Amino acid sequence: EAQVTQNPRYLITVTGKKLTVTCSQNMNHEYMSWYRQDPGLGLRQIYYSMNVEVTDKGDVPEGYKVSRKEKRNFPLILESPSPNQTSLYFCASSPETGISNQPQHFGDGTRLSIL
């Protein structure tokens, strides 16, 4: 089944404890992206990757890191999480290097709570 898989789905952790949210897609998609969703603010793009080894900042990259060492994986790293990073996170992928004429397929989301 074609899908975008995020892990973990839920995580409660403490301030300053490094964490990684994994994202993997099995559709051989070129483009991948991370979003966070907060009430009243909609979806905000954190980082995106047009293809392997290429990553770019989205609208809210502060406090996050990403890497794209292989096509299928795009992990989101929080080196020193803070409570303001408590949010619902979505990973998405798209077939081509751009998204201008391509749909994005979203994972089921990861709910992070940072105490």
Add this chain to the structure above:
Amino acid sequence: QQPVQSPQAVILREGEDAVINCSSSKALYSVHWYRQKHGEAPVFLMILLKGGEQKGHEKISASFNEKKQQSSLYLTASQLSYSGTYFCGTERSNTGKLIFGQGTTLQVKP
């Protein structure tokens, strides 16, 4: 830079029509529409590229007015399954950077 969606919320009866608007202060290259049901991931509806095209998807269609930097999503003869939050995303150039609006919550009642 975030596009502004209006209205913020709308309640309809089955069979009624609705229009959701998405406005940007910047020139746009493409506009993306997604629907998200409660507790689920966003699902793709359609993309419009600059050029003022209009697209249709069953009873859901959209237009893109490049000069006004505005897109509108039209929901015709709404069904219960149309309930959810609708997001527009805007791209200023073909870079992959997408900025979403705050969302419009649509509730369709029997």
